[in-house]
Amino acid sequence: MQCIALSSARANTSSPALLSPVKSELIATNNGYVIHRDGKPYFIKGAGGRSNLALLAQSGGNSIRTWGTDNAKAVLDEAHKHGLTVMLGLRIGHERHGFDYNDEDAVAKQKAWVKTQILAFKDHPALLAWGIGNEVDLFYTNTKVWFAVQDIAAMIKALDPNHLITTVTAGMDKTKLDLILERVPDIDYLSINIYGGLETLPKALLDMGYSGPYVVTEWGPTGHWQVPKTDWDVPIEQTSTQKAQSYRERYAAGVLAAPGRALGSYAFLWGQKQETTPTWYGVFTEAGYPNEVVDALHYNWQGTWPSVRAPxxxxxxxxxxxxxxxxxxxxxxxxxxxxxxxxxxxxxxxxxxxxxxxxxxxxxxxxxxxxxxxxxxxxxxxxxxxxxxxxxxxxxxxxxxxxxxxxxxxxxxxxxxxxxxx
The missing domain is CATH 2.60.40.1220 (Immunoglobulin-like)
Incomplete structure (x- = not known):
């Protein structure tokens, strides 16, 4: 999915002030994998979106994810102000939106544009990782997209040795996994968007033959395509109380239960959007009030409930x-x-x-x-x-x-x- 607040096709490419990057890297240990940031272990306790970052930090979160580089300087600065890191999205074309990965000129222009974004933001101290695309595999047929992703990943590795590189998929299956492992060797870990089904993701990846590192880059309530429907064919949404329980259970089973493999996660959505309904995915109302899920994320990240809780x-x-x-x-x-x-x-x-x-x-x-x-x-x-x-x-x-x-x-x-x- 995408955060509406970051859906514009235009990006802010103004040069940031001179800044010092903070190095993040993937370390292999006897117990699996761990991210090190500034030489210290770093487990991602993140959310997708950029609303009310003060509350995110107060709740125990340490990172945010974006879907593009729109207003990236302001987003990075605001995150840094609150002690948060950023997985900065690099928006690339989707086949379902008309982008043709057989068009070599279009692919080359896209890579050149991505280069401008890397050069603009690679030294910001809030930057944690680059996310190449978001769900470019959704309803796709042309698997050449993975060669384009690899070409971008190799470029980033040469331009920016200080930050992690990944690409974000809509779920995972063995065919897609094998293609990515074969064609995109320069990413550091898998990034997977998954809703209902997160509980079984650690085992599913092992069953596909993958025991490497991953981050769950979107997760949350049961998706509108996964729930029961009425007899007039509309999906039935969980209450905020049911969602809060789902966020606790799925985080425990799909993230915490895979130490050395799961590097952390980004819950969806630290904001509000209309998607099927105005309340399905956002953890805030349109007026900006946090719902019960924010309390559940506080519990996930800190192990205790906030002193004052939602009804x-x-x-x-x-x-x-x-x-x-x-x-x-x-x-x-x-x-x-x-x-x-x-x-x-x-x-x-x-x-x-x-x-x-x-x-x-x-x-x-x-x-x-x-x-x-x-x-x-x-x-x-x-x-x-x-x-x-x-x-x-x-x-x-x-x-x-x-x-x-x-x-x-x-x-x-x-x-x-x-x-x-x-």
Whole structure:
């Protein structure tokens, strides 16, 4: 996937001030592999995105990942200010977007552009690693892309001996693994984006014959392509409470359970974006409030919970049914909602409701999507503690009811229920 905030095709190539690079390297030991940064072991406790880096550092994170070099100087400076490193993405062409890896001139121009980015940012002290491309293998057919990635990796190695080099794939299978190992020898480790399935990744890689180092460069909730769907074919999103549990379990099984192989990870997404819904992947609301997942990441990175935690979702029903029950209603029908909320500290909370038409602007690979606009005037009774009545929309079709529970601590729990107006 891609972070929307970094999706522009233009890059900031202004030269940074004279800076001293901090060397990062991959070290082989008797127990596997470890990253050394400035001569010391460095385990990546990272997140993709660049929102609220002060909170990331406070939560125990030590690194961020970008998908491109847009505003890279500012991103690197801000990360350095908070003691964080950066895996700086190098955006290269995707076959599914029309880039042709048989076009030697286009490939050469792309490499020349990447060179400008390396020269511009290679000496910044926040830089940890270069990430060549993001999911260039998604829906691809032309495996020549790996020769282009290798050509770029070899160039980086010659231009910048101080930083790690990797390329990011959409999941992993043996065919792709074998191609990368054969054609891209100058990367230091594999970088893999994986959501549901992270728990079994360490064993899966061994089964493919790979016992080398890797970083999980995107992971988080169960992907919208991996969850159960309603009978009108829309995916059912986990609540923030379920997501927080997934982040804990997947990190333990897919990252911590593979010492000497897993070099760390970047959770997705330290920010907010519209992808299927406005809440599926971001750990912040559109207003910037952190949700329960931020607390889970704090626990992953520090081994303790923050002193003040977000509220959580106990249950959420519409007409007595949960999201998995394929809820069909009639136009204008009164709908009865019950949301049960739990608190870790009795500081109170407020609930905000929102009804959105089901998104029809569904893309792949994190490409930008438009957000549906909320419907107004449907709520007819709300006791502000979780019991609410609204009228179903008059227009037939798919909708979602969103609940946002904002604790007095400034942290959020959220959930949504899809329903269909017949």
């Amino acid at each position: 959580y979702i106990k249950s959420f029903t519409l007409n007595g049914k949960v999201a998995m029950n394929n809820i069909h209603v009639k136009p204008g029908e009164p709908l009865h909602v019950n949301l049960a909320v739990g608190e870790y500290q009795a500081d109170g909370y407020t609930i905000r409701w929102e009804v959105l038409p089901e998104s029809t602007d569904i893309k792949a690979g994190g490409d930008p999507e438009s957000r549906p606009q909320p419907l107004q005037g449907l709520v007819v009774r709300d006791n502000h503690t979780g019991n609410m009545t609204l009228n179903a929309p008059q227009k037939p079709g798919g909708y979602r009811l969103f609940a946002y529970v904002l604790g007095s601590s400034g942290k959020v729990a959220n959930a949504n229920i899809p329903f269909y107006v017949d």
